[in-house]
Amino acid sequence: MRLLNHRGQIMSNNWVTEQYLPSGSAIGLRIHSRLHAETTPYQTIEIYDTTDWGHLMIIDGCMMVSDRDNFFYHEMMTHPALFTHPSPHNVAIIGGGDCGTLREVLRHPEIHQVVQIEIDERVTRLAEEYFPTLCEANTDPRAKLLFTDGIAWMREAEPASLDVIIVDSTDPVGPAEGLFNESFYRSCYAALSPGGILVQQSESPLAHVELIQTMHAAMRQAGFGARVTLPFPQPCYPTGWWSCTLARKGDAGLTQFREDEAAMRTFATQYYNPAIHHAALCQPEFLRLALQD
């Protein structure tokens, strides 16, 4: 899930196109038809039926999730962190209304409870209707879906109560801006148990290096002992290349993970495997230079 206001959206000749103005680039998908459109108190949500990418959700003109390529994002937002933590029992997801991240988290048998805090209930209700496979774990008894403000929820979370926090948010402008600063990271830090891991979607490594640098600095200021940015392909997001950033409370670091258990995982993946986990930890040269402490 991601969103940025300063974009345009063009629909013509059966193509829907998102123009991402900050990088002067655009991505389009060919469609059969628009299936749904509504304006909620928070945003405008559209659902399209595409020719090659299944269903597509667009929020305020920005591509959020398609059937065909969401596996990159949802697998990388979850499995690296969950296989790095030795015993991830309690997880919170901030945002994540399409429920794809929730589904991936619940594939891990160690999970006791996942609380998902999404501000706009309509995103989830539309996902249930148009992306049923992403929502197939919503009725899992370990899942708890809340529809309220994630920043306030995190501020009031019980200290040291969470093993992993996943910020599956829109882009850092407008309502989500408060999810990308030191104040929010301090709330997360307090809510995490020792060795706990914060995961945040961190935009395009090519288009948003400065944002990633700022994020690392704020996470360090908030007390996180280790931070690493994992790039991965994401064809329907600007530049086709995206990332998540992990930050860990304590000194355990983020380079070791339960590799044998990742190799023996009992669920299917399309992108993630232990080799890809190692690969994602490798930094492109320009990013390595940009993130040198």
Place this chain on the structure above:
Amino acid sequence: MRLLNHRGQIMSNNWVTEQYLPSGSAIGLRIHSRLHAETTPYQTIEIYDTTDWGHLMIIDGCMMVSDRDNFFYHEMMTHPALFTHPSPHNVAIIGGGDCGTLREVLRHPEIHQVVQIEIDERVTRLAEEYFPTLCEANTDPRAKLLFTDGIAWMREAEPASLDVIIVDSTDPVGPAEGLFNESFYRSCYAALSPGGILVQQSESPLAHVELIQTMHAAMRQAGFGARVTLPFPQPCYPTGWWSCTLARKGDAGLTQFREDEAAMRTFATQYYNPAIHHAALCQPEFLRLALQD
């Protein structure tokens, strides 16, 4: 360099967009103006000045090279193969008219000679004019630029005379189709010295899995003892994710490389480094399953 005929190109409101019909997806870049257009005996070539990606070359409606993102492609088409070969002295490039691959090859001090065989001289002449940094090694005394048919050239190449062959071609339709089959691979195999490496651009891992499978099978049939596909980001190509496939003559394999020398390299890179080399060898789960022998 890549090309596929069955696409459309749209230019409107100062955006130039390539619609890639086989995957129902499109990529657009915002432009200031079109700087040049001409039709050669082989194709139509256009040069644009973009707002955020520098100069952009489009051939027959397909984005070929931009100033901003060509480093992914050119570095990955060259450095993994050249650091895998123990002593790459003699290299041939088939296609590669923008000369970016040639420049990266010539960064390696072990090189004695590089022959580039591009069928359309106008591509290189326009690259010299509009992409001067890509062409800065064209006058290197180790470089030899030929403008002729690469398939015929390879058929007549002296046996065992080349250490690395890089097929920096357009997509496998039309004139370049003959660069993607067993017959051409047999010519390459014969021209390679023992332990020699063939590199071929191999399209999008997401959109072209079947092509990559076919390519691996043909390379195996042609005698290559090892084959591996390396994915990398490429924002201006369809799906934003691309790959090259390496094949090696003999039993030395493709997983070991001169890692210390790659780490101590005397030239700057933007994407490649030894960690990224290891990362690129890691196969996404769906690709690993698709390429199991």
